[in-house]
Structures are given as structure tokens and as C-alpha cells.
Amino acid sequence: MEADKEQRISANTARKIKTIIAPLVALTLFLLAIMILHRIVAHYHVAQIRKAFHTIAPPQLLLCCAFSCLSYLALSIYDFLAWRYIDRQLSYPKILLTSFLSYAFANNTGSLAIIASGTVRYRLYGGWGLSGEEVGRIMGFCLVTFWLGFLCLGGWAFVLEPLSLPPELHLPEHFSVMPVGILFLAMVAVYLLACLFIKKPLLIRGVEVFLPRPALALGQIAVAVADFLFICAALYVLLPHSDPLPFAVFVGLYLLALIAGLISNVPGGLGVFESLMVLMLAPFTAGPPVIAALLVFRGIYYLLPLGLAALLLGGMELHRRRSGLVRLATGLNRVTSMLVPQIMALATFAAGAVLLFSGTMPAEGSRLAWLGEIVPLPVVELSHFFGSVAGMGLLILAAGLRQRLDMAYFLSLILLAAGILFSLLKGLDYEEAVWLAAMLFALYSSRSQFYRRTSFFAEPFSAGWFAAVFIVLSGSIWLGFFVYRHDSYANELWWRFALHGDAPRFLRATVGAVAVMLAFAVIRLFRPYQPPSAAPTAEELAEVAALCRRSTNTTACLALLGDKSFLFSDSRDAFLMYAVKGRSWIVMGNPIGPELEADELVWRFRSLCDTYGGWPVFYEVGKNHLARYIDLGLNAVKIGEEGRVPLANFTLAGSGKRTLRYIHNRLTKEGYVVDIISVEGVQPLLPEMKAVSAAWLANKNTQEKGFSLGFFDEKYLSHFPVAVVRKEGRMLAFANLWPGAEQHELSIDLMRYLPEAPQGIMDFLFIEIMLQGRELGYQWFRLGMAPLAGLEYRRISPLWSNIGAFVYRHGEHFYNFKGLREYKDKFDPVWEPRYLVFPAGYHLPVIFANLTSLISGGLKGVLTK
Structure with a gap:
């Protein structure tokens, strides 16, 4: 028993280290990218970049939007072909909805988009009848399609238009991408030949994988190449074309920067992608137009779909509420409601980032001058300061929205509404106010999805989320010091208040944002920590016995065996009983007690499992309670009847x-x-x-x-x-x-x-x-x-x-x-x-083994009746 416990603690420690290392690597790569970008643009002035923004004509913006739409349509064909691959049928509108929501979510996160979109696919496709295994096959198919497109298009680009890479990348003197391109094309040819001649399944990590038919394989390559071409075109049309930049050369450069951004694990490749693009496009186009084009492209291809996804889900939630449906309805409403917290959290995070970066940039001169005639200067100053504070608050609260906390929901509504007001009063940033208003509407419409009444500070806050917040904060600070690097930083600058005093306002707003972040970190650091008890105490058993006598559910009596640990609600009027075997943290039945407190207990148990790297498992759950667990993103399988x-x-x-x-x-x-x-x-x-x-x-x-x-x-x-x-x-x-x-x-x-x-x-x-x-x-x-x-x-x-x-x-x-x-x-x-x-995931066989061992008292009990 002790050896098993020590082994479990050691495994949990290793998993915790892994969860910390990945965000640290992403943060390190982001800071390195910022250093490179700073060296590249050090001799540019913000006025040049702002001027470059105004040179982007409306037709260019429309073309960028059009190519972005075509790219998202091509991405939906990934899934359409994947359904053909697994020999299942689903209407294209449902496939399009799933694809759009998954990529709008995944393109703004730090992992490979195909992998990050798996959560959305599991929830939606699972709700439409696919098993976890089938969803996994769809994800694998789409991942292969993605890389086939990269290899094929990259291969042709590197062979036909070999790139001259800048010396700042410190590559070997005679390095050429042509052999890399030939290797890429050879890999695509091997895949096609394998699809043509290999008819038996391949065994990959113990899983049988059937190769697609040759016609389907060709379809994979065609749609993936089209997708990459549309993405490249969306950015290409935003660049000035006074200097010759062949599209084939641009495609090769874009693919290199894109893959570097994805591999970095930085959310959306922020900073890494931009640094490499500015560096590699320097021989063709000046830096300010490239930076302006990249920022516009980032807004259209990444943020705009995210906002549309949030509005779409918010509109569906509002329609469901007005139709008088229950909180977790069946069909489309049920499966999309599972995604609302994820999308709203990411959209709120983006809104916070917009406020933070907006507080860094100088206001538009003409707008500020008009505003100064009707609004007192102290109002402008306070709006600028509290706008950045609200932005930092939204970055933090987004983690609570992801966990459906009602406190995070109400505070986010308040900060979004305040952010709209601050955006207008600090510089008439109506574009920013429109974005925040859209997020406010989407979040307000989703009220029913945020029902957990628990302390925000008691919930786990992942290292990845901390890293994302720090990346946005450090990026805004770097941007501010870059924009105002020609100002002399003296003590009196902090106390200078003027209508066009952008640098002092930036410093004060940055201090406010950092103070909010530090205050939150300190509260988290000193919060009371209560590890789970290994065995129930006599006092706990006495409390449980009293609750069992008040329960109509006789399964509660199993708690008095004394072989399970307990997790109590804050009021101690409800509890759940669980035992740990391997990585399986198995709850017996449903929580015992009032329904509202039972819902909260399930969430707390999920958080407890996340803390220790365990798998939350609930055994012998009734059909009437399944919605509670689906809310957590869990799956269910029927094990019998009572x-x-x-x-x-x-x-x-x-x-x-x-x-x-x-x-x-x-x-x-x-x-x-x-x-x-x-x-x-x-x-x-x-x-x-x-x-x-x-x-x-x-x-x-x-x-x-x-x-x-x-x-x-x-x-x-x-x-x-x-x-x-x-x-x-x-x-x-x-x-x-x-x-x-x-x-x-x-x-x-x-x-x-x-x-x-x-x-x-x-x-x-x-x-x-x-x-x-x-x-x-x-x-x-x-x-x-x-x-x-x-x-x-x-x-x-x-x-x-x-x-x-x-x-x-x-x-x-x-x-x-x-x-x-x-x-x-x-x-x-x-x-x-x-x-x-x-x-x-693929944990079910291990979970069954752990459960059987737990019930039977070990291997001997399993082998005897």
C-alpha cells in the first residue's frame, strides 16, 4: 500500500513538472522572439507604423476577409473528408459549425490547431453519435491532412523558389532549402504510394490504422494545399507591392514562420510568427508596412472568427433561453452549451488583451483633441488607467469563466461594460468599444452556463494560463517602451498630466496592471491548502452518518464502510465519496445532498483530480444526472441497469x-x-x-x-x-x-x-x-x-x-x-x-482495471468470485 502511494506521488510530481515546463518553454520562446523583434524594429518609429496602417486600402481588407473565409471553408473540408474516411455520414452544416468553432478556438491557443481543436470535436461529434475512438480517428485524419498540405506546398515552394534566408537566423553559410523541399515532396509521394498499395491496417502504438483510399488521399492534399494558399493570400494582399515579391517566395516564407509559431506553443504563435515574418521579408518590404499588415491579418484571421464564434454561441444561448428550454437541452443546444465556457473564456481573454495593448499605444491625435474639448483631463487620465486595470482583470477572470464560476461571470460583465466606457473616454477608440460590446452581448446571453457559486481564489489556476497572462502583460510592456523609447524617463514623468501625455499614462497604467497581477498572485500563493485525506476520520464518519439518515438515496450508506475518502461542500450539507486506484479517482454514485451543492462538489472534485494529475471517474451514475458530468467535458458509457x-x-x-x-x-x-x-x-x-x-x-x-x-x-x-x-x-x-x-x-x-x-x-x-x-x-x-x-x-x-x-x-x-x-x-x-x-481519451481500459481491482480488493479478488 505504501509503495503504491509513493509511486502515485512520484508519478503526480512528474506530471506536474511536465505541465510547468511546457508553459515555461513557451514563455522563453516568446521573450526570445520579442528580443529579436526589438532588434529588427529598433530604428522604426511608431508614427511610421501608424502611417502604414492608413495605406491599407478597403479593397485589400475585403480581399483579406474573403481569403480568410475561403481558408475556414477549406478547413471544414478536412472534417468532411474525415467523415468519409471513417465511413460515417453527417450533414455538412453540422460539420461546418464544428470546424469553424474548433478552429476559431484552436487558432488562438498555444498548441497545434488540429490537436487543440480536439476538445470541440469530442463534444460536438460525440453529441452527434460518434464514439471517442471515431473522433480520435477524425482528429488523426485532419492532422495528417494538415501536414500533407504543408509538405506538398512547402516542397514545391522550396524547390521552385529556393529561399535566401537572412543571416540573423545563424544558419550554415551554404544552407539551401531545396533539399528540404525535395525531402518534403518525397514524403508526400511515399504516403500516396502507401495508400495505393497497402491495404492492411498499420499498427501504430497498439492502434490499428487503415490508410485512406488513393482518391481520398489526393483529396487530402488538394484541400490542404488550397487552405494554405488561401491563408497566404489573406496576408499577401495586405502587403505593399511596390517592391517585387513573388507569391511563391512569400508562400515559402509564410510556411516557415507559421510552423515556428505553432511549434513554439505560444498562444497563436504571438510574437514568434511576427518576428520571423518581419525578418524574412526585410529584403522585399520595409518593416512598418509588414508590421501593419501582420497586425491587421492577426485581427481578421484570428480575433474576428473568435468574436464571431462567441457571438454565435451567445445568440444560440439567448434563443434557447427565450424558447423556454432547460439549461442542458438535447441536440445541438446541449452539445454547443458545453463549448460556451471555453469560447467565452478565450474571447474574454482577447478582450482583456485588447484593453491592455490599447492602454499602451498613444491615442489618435485628432480624436483626443476633440475629446479634450468636452471631457475633463482627470476623466481622460482615470479612464486610461482603469482601462488597463480592467484589461488585466479580464485576463485573470477568463480562467474563472472557463470553470463556469458565476462570480467570474458577473465581474467580467462589469469589467467589459466599464471597458467600453473607458475606451471611449480615453481616446474615442470606438473600434475597441465595438469589440468589447460584442463580447459583452455574447457573455450576457450565456448566463445559464455560469452557475458555480464558489470562491474564485479556491479554484486551480494552471501554469499555462499564468504564462498566457504573463505573455500578454510582458508584450504590452515591451510595446510601450518601444513606442516611447525616445522619451526621457525621469521621476517627474510619473506625475506629468497632459492631454497628449501618452508616455506618463502608459507608465501609470502599466503599474496598475502589474499591481493587479501581483495582488492576485499573492492571494493565490497564501490561500489555505488542504490536501485530500487518505482515510475518513471519526468526526467525518459521524457527519456522513447524519447526512445518510437525511438522504432518500440509499447508496449513501456505502460511505459508512470507511474505505472511501470524502469531499464535503462548504456548508457540510453535501458530500461525495471516492477512492483512488492508480490515476483513477473514482466516485461512488452521485454526490449526496442538495442538488446545487452537489453540482459544486462535482466541479471541486474535478479540480482536485487536476491538481494531482488524476482521472475523474464517476461510477453507477443515473441517466438523470448525466448532464452534470457532461458539463465537465466528461464522457459516459453504459455499464448496466439497476x-x-x-x-x-x-x-x-x-x-x-x-x-x-x-x-x-x-x-x-x-x-x-x-x-x-x-x-x-x-x-x-x-x-x-x-x-x-x-x-x-x-x-x-x-x-x-x-x-x-x-x-x-x-x-x-x-x-x-x-x-x-x-x-x-x-x-x-x-x-x-x-x-x-x-x-x-x-x-x-x-x-x-x-x-x-x-x-x-x-x-x-x-x-x-x-x-x-x-x-x-x-x-x-x-x-x-x-x-x-x-x-x-x-x-x-x-x-x-x-x-x-x-x-x-x-x-x-x-x-x-x-x-x-x-x-x-x-x-x-x-x-x-x-x-x-x-x-x-483512451483511458477506459485502465479505468476498468482500476475499478475492478478496487471493488475486488486486488488481483486475488479479481480472479475469485
Whole structure:
């Protein structure tokens, strides 16, 4: 046990180090890119860049928008071909929606766009019937398509128009990209030949991968090349063309800068892409026009789709609210609502960055002069300062929106509204105000998605998000010192207040933004830290026992076994019980307590798992609660059905109950009786019950289970009444009872009988408990699970469902799953599905192994019944 614990801690530490290293690498590359960019543009003045902005004509902007739209359409064809590859069908509008949302999200994040868009695809395509495995195949297909386009177009560009790379890159003296281009084209040719001649699946990391048909492979190359050409054209049309710059040369330069930006893992390749483009385009075009074109391209191709995605989701949320639909509806509304927090968080982050960079740049002279005539100078100064503070606040709050915190939602609304006002009062930046207003509308329309009432400072704040905030902050500071590098920085500059005093305003606003960041970091650093307890204390068990007595859900009684840890709500009126095996953090059932607090507990548990690098898993979840877990981005798979008998209708009359009636009458005539022993009377019976239990275990050649099944423990059994079967005073069988609050439900857990007990003894016990429970006013009798029941074998069903259905029908040599369902069916129960909820990915086999080991008490328990 100790070795397993130490191994788990060591693995968690390694995962934490990995999660920290990636953001640090991205931050380092960004700072290096900024240093390079600073050296390149050091001799330019901001006035030159501003003038270059005005030279970009409206037709150029329209062409850039048009080519950007064509690029996003081409990206949707990636997914369209991928659906053909997996031999499934989906209407093109749904594919287009998924593709647009995924790339609008992924293009502004720090990973490869194909990989980062996987979250969106999992949620939307999963909601439209695809399994996790099929979504993974689509992602793999799209990733291959992306690189095929890069290799093919890059190969032709490097061969036909070999690039003269600048000496600042410090490459070997006679380095040529032509051999690289030939290698790229050879790789594409090998892929096509493989698709033509290899018909059997390839085994890649234990997964069978079928190569696409040659026609489909050619389609991959064609659409990916078109996509890259459209992206290149979107930026190319923004550049001045007074100097000759062949489009083929530009394509090669763009591809090099694009891949460098993607590999850097910096959000959107910010800084890395721009530095390389300015550096490599220097022989053709002056720096200021290139910088202006890059900034406009960044706004049109990256920020504009992100804003449109946020508005689209916000509009859908608003329509859903006005239509009177529930918070998590089915169909398109349900699956898109899962994406709202992600998109809104990223859009809010972008809004904060806009405010921060706007506070760095000098205001437009003519606008500021007009504003100075109607607005007092102190208002202008304060608006500029608080605009940057609001921007930093939005960068931080975006992390809370991602986790659906209502506090982050309301504060973001306030800061966005304030940002609109500050943008207008500090320099009449109406373009900025329009962007913020659009984000405000989108966020306001999505109110129902932000419902978690918990402290913002108690939530985990990832190293990646900290790095992204620091990148934006450091980028705005660098930009400010670059713009005002000709000003003399003296102490009196801090206290200079003038209408055109842009440099002092920049300094004061930067101090305000940094102060907000430092204050947040200090609060996070000194917040109380409470690691999860390894075992419940006596005080916790006492609290749980009181909550169990108030719960109508009898599964809550499993908490009193003492083999699980607890996570309590802030009010201590709700809890969930969990155990850790390997990386699987498995919760037994749903949280116990009020629904609102249960929702919050699930989120806190997810955060706890993230902190320790664990997989959040929820076992035996009911269908009515699935939406709660889908909100977390988790998947669900059916693992069986649970039977409950409505006691008001239970009777032994009728031809269908002939067998049960015979057993009950026979054992009653033979002198068998069932007594319900109250909690107070259980203690004296424990030695006799222990003897019955030991005989049962020995006869079955098995050992005690746990987690989801009770085991013989005197402390545990002393919490419950017990049903005992006797004949002439001798105990032959017993079962402990779980009584639910308000007589809602009655259930049994531990069922043991002597080997010499007559046939039908458990039927007799069940019947008597149900009859007596009905007399006591209980509404339901819970029969427990029928594992794998209700799973159907279909060609399009997920792999687990097909395996489960096969085992259910043909696995009687290992465990009689079908017989268990048939045994319980004779009591006429109502069957309700039960699910296992788990993270997206390929963890399911490991999770099942961990769960089985946890229930069975190790490998020995797995191998014995």
C-alpha cells in the first residue's frame, strides 16, 4: 500500500513538472522572439507604423476577409473528408459549425490547431453519435491532412523558389532549402504510394490504422494545399507591392514562420510568427508596412472568427433561453452549451488583451483633441488607467469563466461594460468599444452556463494560463517602451498630466496592471491548502452518518464502510465519496445532498483530480444526472441497469408469481420466519451473523469485496437494521437493510446464508423484506445492479458497448450476467440505466482495471468470485 502511494506521488510530481515546463518553454520562446523583434524594429518609429496602417486600402481588407473565409471553408473540408474516411455520414452544416468553432478556438491557443481543436470535436461529434475512438480517428485524419498540405506546398515552394534566408537566423553559410523541399515532396509521394498499395491496417502504438483510399488521399492534399494558399493570400494582399515579391517566395516564407509559431506553443504563435515574418521579408518590404499588415491579418484571421464564434454561441444561448428550454437541452443546444465556457473564456481573454495593448499605444491625435474639448483631463487620465486595470482583470477572470464560476461571470460583465466606457473616454477608440460590446452581448446571453457559486481564489489556476497572462502583460510592456523609447524617463514623468501625455499614462497604467497581477498572485500563493485525506476520520464518519439518515438515496450508506475518502461542500450539507486506484479517482454514485451543492462538489472534485494529475471517474451514475458530468467535458458509457421494485404494486398474486408464491408458502409452512431487527438490537446478533458470513465466504470460495459492495464489518453493520431468517430460533441467513429517508427507498446490501439453508432462501428473504417494507410505507425496493444489461450489439455502437453486449450474452462461463438479470426480473422491477463517467481519451481500459481491482480488493479478488 505504501509503495503504491509513493509511486502515485512520484508519478503526480512528474506530471506536474511536465505541465510547468511546457508553459515555461513557451514563455522563453516568446521573450526570445520579442528580443529579436526589438532588434529588427529598433530604428522604426511608431508614427511610421501608424502611417502604414492608413495605406491599407478597403479593397485589400475585403480581399483579406474573403481569403480568410475561403481558408475556414477549406478547413471544414478536412472534417468532411474525415467523415468519409471513417465511413460515417453527417450533414455538412453540422460539420461546418464544428470546424469553424474548433478552429476559431484552436487558432488562438498555444498548441497545434488540429490537436487543440480536439476538445470541440469530442463534444460536438460525440453529441452527434460518434464514439471517442471515431473522433480520435477524425482528429488523426485532419492532422495528417494538415501536414500533407504543408509538405506538398512547402516542397514545391522550396524547390521552385529556393529561399535566401537572412543571416540573423545563424544558419550554415551554404544552407539551401531545396533539399528540404525535395525531402518534403518525397514524403508526400511515399504516403500516396502507401495508400495505393497497402491495404492492411498499420499498427501504430497498439492502434490499428487503415490508410485512406488513393482518391481520398489526393483529396487530402488538394484541400490542404488550397487552405494554405488561401491563408497566404489573406496576408499577401495586405502587403505593399511596390517592391517585387513573388507569391511563391512569400508562400515559402509564410510556411516557415507559421510552423515556428505553432511549434513554439505560444498562444497563436504571438510574437514568434511576427518576428520571423518581419525578418524574412526585410529584403522585399520595409518593416512598418509588414508590421501593419501582420497586425491587421492577426485581427481578421484570428480575433474576428473568435468574436464571431462567441457571438454565435451567445445568440444560440439567448434563443434557447427565450424558447423556454432547460439549461442542458438535447441536440445541438446541449452539445454547443458545453463549448460556451471555453469560447467565452478565450474571447474574454482577447478582450482583456485588447484593453491592455490599447492602454499602451498613444491615442489618435485628432480624436483626443476633440475629446479634450468636452471631457475633463482627470476623466481622460482615470479612464486610461482603469482601462488597463480592467484589461488585466479580464485576463485573470477568463480562467474563472472557463470553470463556469458565476462570480467570474458577473465581474467580467462589469469589467467589459466599464471597458467600453473607458475606451471611449480615453481616446474615442470606438473600434475597441465595438469589440468589447460584442463580447459583452455574447457573455450576457450565456448566463445559464455560469452557475458555480464558489470562491474564485479556491479554484486551480494552471501554469499555462499564468504564462498566457504573463505573455500578454510582458508584450504590452515591451510595446510601450518601444513606442516611447525616445522619451526621457525621469521621476517627474510619473506625475506629468497632459492631454497628449501618452508616455506618463502608459507608465501609470502599466503599474496598475502589474499591481493587479501581483495582488492576485499573492492571494493565490497564501490561500489555505488542504490536501485530500487518505482515510475518513471519526468526526467525518459521524457527519456522513447524519447526512445518510437525511438522504432518500440509499447508496449513501456505502460511505459508512470507511474505505472511501470524502469531499464535503462548504456548508457540510453535501458530500461525495471516492477512492483512488492508480490515476483513477473514482466516485461512488452521485454526490449526496442538495442538488446545487452537489453540482459544486462535482466541479471541486474535478479540480482536485487536476491538481494531482488524476482521472475523474464517476461510477453507477443515473441517466438523470448525466448532464452534470457532461458539463465537465466528461464522457459516459453504459455499464448496466439497476432494478427497483415499486412496492405499492408488489404482490404474490397472479400466474407470473407462481414460483415466488410457491417458495414463500413452502418455507413459511416449514417454520421459517423473517424478523426485522432494529439498529439497537443488532449488536448482540453480530457474533452469530459473523459465523453465517464466514460459512458463506468459505462455501463460495471468495473473499470480501468493497467500494460499491458492503463487507462484513461490525462497526459498519451496527449502523443499520438487519433482516434475519430463522427456523426454530437458529439464524440461517441475514441481510443488512439500507432505509432511505421519508420512506422513499429500501435496499439490502450484505446478503449471507449458511450452506445448509434450503433452496430459495434468498427469494424468501427478498419477498418478506418487500412485503414488510410495503407495510412500513416504503415506496421502492432497490434490487441493485444487473451489470452489462441493456447493452446492444450494433455495428455503429461504441467498442465497449459491443464487448459488453457480447459478454452479457456469451460470458456465462466467467460470470452469469444474463442469469442475474433474469433472476431479478421475476420481481417485476423497473430498470434504469447506469453509467460510468470518465475523461475523454483512451483511458477506459485502465479505468476498468482500476475499478475492478478496487471493488475486488486486488488481483486475488479479481480472479475469485
